[in-house]
Amino acid sequence: MSELEITAGLMDFKELNRMVKSHDGDVLIDKCYGQRYIGAGLGGKSIRINGTPGNAMGAYLDGASIIVRGNAQDAVGDTMNDGEIIIHGNAGDALGYGMRGGSIFVKGNSGYRTGIHMKEYQDRKPLIIVGGRVGSFLGEYMAGGLAIVLGIGAGGALPVGNFTGTGMHGGSMFIRSDVEPARLPKQVTIETAQDEDILSIAPHVSRFAAIFGFDGKELLKGNFFLLRPNAKNPYHTLYTPNLR
């Protein structure tokens, strides 16, 4: 099927999403102004968006790819299962909330609560890469998956806000920065990423660089901090002393 082109303008989000869903093929949405839930639950097609898609874009995404030329709003990829979201701009708060598979690439910054509640299971391992900075509560309650913050343009300054990794108990985060994140919770360990760690994220960062036109090798040269949950039963006294 040919690509369906829709000029969204002030179209109601229900009508827009009905058109996107019922078309058996790729879709181009032009002049998008805040329509919610674009691509929700979809698989098997590519959706290109020019403008400012509304909240919960790509929620429950199940294999489709979404490419945004512009900034996205809040809750992109909420509980996303599979597929790929590429944003040539910034994303709002709660990016990839509860994400369980697939990849999200953001060229610019993302807001508060990036990657909170991400989780993984067997071969399902979600990935978020943010090129610039993120707000506070990065990876809060993270249970799995991989989040990478590259701090492009930050000049080595810390590209994350406060309370990073609060309640983190799975997965890993890489933060490219000369300054170490402070006041991390006791349950989270931090170390400078070693060569083999960098090697493990190299394919993802290269893909990010290829998408947005950065030099991947250059990006990998910076200093990365690697955050992981403390493997030694970190929560044994969280609620009540564990006497065993």
Place this chain on the structure above:
Amino acid sequence: MMREGQVRIPSGCAISGIFSKSGMKFSGKDIVKSIGVMHDRSNGLGGGFAGYGIYPEYKDYYAFHLFYDSIQAKKDCEEFLNRHFEIAHCSEIPTKRTDGVDNAPLIWRYFISPHTTKLSASQLDEREYVVKCVFRINAKIDGCYVFSSGKDMGVFKGVGFPEDIAKFYMIEDYEGYSFTAHGRYPTNTPGWWGGAHPFGLLDYSVVHNGEISSYDANRRAIEMYGYECKLLTDTEVITYIIDYLHRKKGLTYQEISWVAAAPFWQTIEDMPDGDRQIHEYLRNVFSAQLITGPFSIIAGFEGGMMALNDRLKLRSMVVGEKGDKVYISSEEAAIRIIEPDLEKIWSPRGGEAVIVTLDGGGA
């Protein structure tokens, strides 16, 4: 119908603001367009606008906007106004019959200034005198509600979607240097005309998205200073907190933001000397004015506007700039629709106030 204050129902909401730093006036058309994009954030139970610089011909008079339930209420209120103020002009606020806007009360506007003898006998400062009169009318005269009381500004609000409320009041016909707007999705109160946003007292106005969890603590504290909270809505309380901190305590808007959305003690501990003491002082002295729980607000005032998120940033807010204009909104799309070609766009951090004022002074 039950009113605010009689029932509590356990809000998404939408807020938007446009400010011209040069003071150049523009029509209300843009703010209507902006808030309209976020239609789905409201549910038709409240919409409203505040405009600044809209009454140049009466700019030295307090502009009182009143809702009346009955002719009798109007008579009672006008009797009170005549006793306490000199009325330079009064008229019904022009409205247009609009689908989706029903059960409108009588809506009147008065340009007034305090009787000099009454004022000097009261031994109150002029603004305090006006505030006392507003509270007296709202509390003591049945069927009346003053919903706007500032100089050279006005609040226009009601029950309906904001774009319908705009048609009803013909917001496009007003010109000002600053506008704010609200689309309401009430969660705790039933949605009465007086309970729509913006809330106003003197030239302070507030539009709010969120639901503050410190409501009752804030209410009890502010009532001790004579602010009677009648409507059980958190926005009313926020408006009074701003009035109290700014007019009565002389805090700057920056300081007000540090009180209302104070950083955590942990964050304060890490601050450099100087900053740390200021924050410690404000947190200790004004702890009862700390607002917790999700909120994003736009507070309008004479000559300026402040946008503020709660310290955890539990509600969205975006700020854009182009030329002398500053745009603030719950969603970026609501800014792009009126200015697609922004020079700058960003999301302020939780607790980080964005304060804009007229070039060359103001607040």
